[in-house]
Amino acid sequence: MRLLLGALRLFVYRALWYWLRITSAGRALVRALGSPDENIRSIAGILLAKSGKRAEPLLQEALARRENLPTVLTVLGSIGDPALIPQLRQFADDQSPDVAKAAHEALKVTESAGKR
Amino acid sequence: MAFVPTYANADAFSWSGIYSEAARAIAAVELQTWLAGHGIQNPYLLTHSHGGSVAMLATQNGLNTGPLVLLSCPVHSIYTPDFTRTGRVVSIRVKLDLVILADGGGQKFSDPRITERILPIWFDHSATHDPAVWQRYNLGSVIPP
DSSP states (O other), rough: HHHHHHHHHHHHHHHHHHOOOOOHHHHHHHHHOOOHHHHHHHHHHHHHHGGGGGGGGHHHHHHHHTTTHHHHHHHHHHHHHHHHHHHHHTTTSSSHHHHHHHHHHHHHHHHHHOOO | OOOOOOOSSTOOOOOOSSSSSSHHHHHHHHHHHHHHHOOOOOOOEEETTTTHHHHHHHHTTTOOSSEEEEEEEOOOOOOOTTTOOOSEEEEEEEOHHHHHHHHHHHHSSSOOTEEEEEEEEOOOGGGGGGOOOOOOTGGGGGGGG
8 A cells, every 4th residue: 555655746736847847846756766665656657758848857857966867867868858868978988987887878869869 | 498597596586676778678678688598498477567578678679588476567658468378378467556656557457468466455565575465366376377
């Protein structure tokens, strides 16, 4: 039941942010990327990825704070916006191997999308 | 049959898990390349979530596999196995998987060539890769030998 409530909360956050433009609800979605529950992390990531470019400012904020890296990089890779390539490159040589790997993967997918 | 777990060593196969069709297409090619580079033929593939999509895409690209086990795999029409290239295909899932709900995929395969096993567990996408769940429901007996 706790999982169901947690997931419902994410769907509500997404609706409040996406449809009513309540930024704090969007930030709550980004925070959920750091949940200890794999289900919650996955749902938050999918909801942000499906929001496409609308999610970019929130994710860029998180990048600046190094919040929930490397998951934020993975979501940015999911969006696949070639305009973000320079930002993704900044993390490709990160001292954290997990962050650098996520940045490389995001770059690979984004660059391939840009070629198509 | 030699058992080479793809997650167990430094040279393990992994894919980004990036949530896009492009990422899965890249991963399918990389899986095929990884297996060829390790001289592994007809691998027994145990996959979770869109990892199953990656494996099914790889069979569409020409990868021959042994049995293919799909754990909590979202159902999308573009991700179906090439049944001429796979062994038995088994899908294990929970009831109303909330991650699949967010994904927008179907909750169950309709193709009769895929054996579905639905566990008496609600909502939890990660349950199917939990060793305790495998023990409780004796899932070792559900998957092909």
